Amino acid sequence: MxxxxxxxxxxxxxxxxxxxxxxxxxxxxxxxxxxxxxxxxxxxxxxxxxxxxxYKFLVSPRLGPYTQLVNYLRPACYRGLFETHITVKTDLQKDPHQIQKFKDLCTNIQVKPVLIELPNGVNPTQMMTASYSTGPIDEVLPGAYKLSQYFIKHDFDIQRTKIEAMCSTEGVPVTDQEALLLPHTNYFEFHIKVGLNPDQLAHMEQISSLCHEHNAHLSKNSFKVMLSGVEERFITLRIYKKGKANALEAFNRCVSAIQQKGYKILTTQREYSVFDSNVQLDSGWIEQTT
Known part of the structure; x- marks a missing residue:
């Protein structure tokens, strides 16, 4: 019916x-x-x-009308390149085949599977998708909902639906004043991927201390395997209530400090979170007041 x-x-x-x-x-x-x-x-x-x-908002009959209402009232029209992450609940003790099932589902719809391991926090293991799309946010958001619904239909519980705009995306706030007019759950997020050699891996307290100085946070993707004893780590910097200009200054300071200490930077990513259904998922690792 x-x-x-x-x-x-x-x-x-x-x-x-x-x-x-x-x-x-x-x-x-x-x-x-x-x-x-x-x-x-x-x-x-x-x-x-x-x-x-x-996560009933994703399956409620009200989802469509409320999404239309949000798009109608939205204070900023973001348009450009977006990255979507769908995080599913991980319970390997209950289902040891969960990881392979998730990977297979990701392969079927051509999205990247990621398994993030955090050094601390309430949810230290976070299995998620990573995929890109372009267009206005009112087209990207329903696509993220459909992606979440795909995994629900295959009996996964959704912990988070998140959409990040690249910093160059139209509508991303440039000044602090512009940022304060947008939802308080929005934030800039910068990722610095570094390659750590065996000696650096043996002294993780050094890079941990460096991250602490810049209010940054370490993590790793357990699905990524590198050769020659080198391992990747992500350094994440999350900034609330700031425009792009000031947020990029903090990011650039962190990058310079990492380079000065002799760490090899592999890639960097500059994003602005425009939708995060569960920012508390990172409690104990990154706090919302950061």
């Missing part, structure tokens, strides 16, 4: 209606939530909305 959801925005004597259609089944109550959520199982999904409570 189908359910149509209508959302009406009234302002200054005018109104605008946003519509969404959801197909699914009425089933016996499952999970915790209101009656509808416990009894509505969306088409092609293995669970009711109530059983997918932590």
């Amino acid at each position: 189908d359910i149509e959801v209508l959302l009406c925005l009234a302002h200054n004597g005018t109104h605008k209606v946003f519509r969404g259609l959801s197909s699914g089944y009425l089933v016996s109550p499952r999970g915790e939530g209101n009656t509808f959520e416990k009894m509505w199982r969306p088409l092609d999904y293995p669970k009711t909305i109530a059983q997918m409570a932590s």
Whole structure:
């Protein structure tokens, strides 16, 4: 059966209606939530909305209308190149084949699988996708939702849906004043990939101390294997409430310090997070007030 959801925005004597259609089944109550959520199982999904409570916004009949509303009210129209990350819940004790299943699903839709290992934090292991798309944000965001829904349909629990714009993307705030007008959950994120030789790996406290001086944070991609005893590490710098000009200054200072200490920089990445459904996923590694 189908359910149509209508959302009406009234302002200054005018109104605008946003519509969404959801197909699914009425089933016996499952999970915790209101009656509808416990009894509505969306088409092609293995669970009711109530059983997918932590990410129910991705499967709710309200998703379409509310996405249209957000795009209508959005204060900035981002347009350019974006990177999307879909993070899934990892429980290898429950399912030791989970990693291979995730890799196979990523191969099927031609996205890159990534397994991030953090030195600390509430969620030290984060398995996610990495993929790129171009266009305006109101086209990119629904694509990210569909990517999340793909993994839900294959029985993965979604922990985060995240979209990052490249720093050159139209709409990225340049000044601090512009940044403060945007959602407080937006932030600049810079990645510095370094190659560490065996001696540097044996003295990780040195690069850890360097990162601490610049409010940066270490991580690694466990899916990436290098030869000759060299290992990659990511140095991440996350900056809130700043425009591009000041954020890039902090990034450049960090890059210079890394080079001066003799570390080999392989690549750098400069991004601005325009949508992060669960910034608290990084608690204990990077805090939102950073």
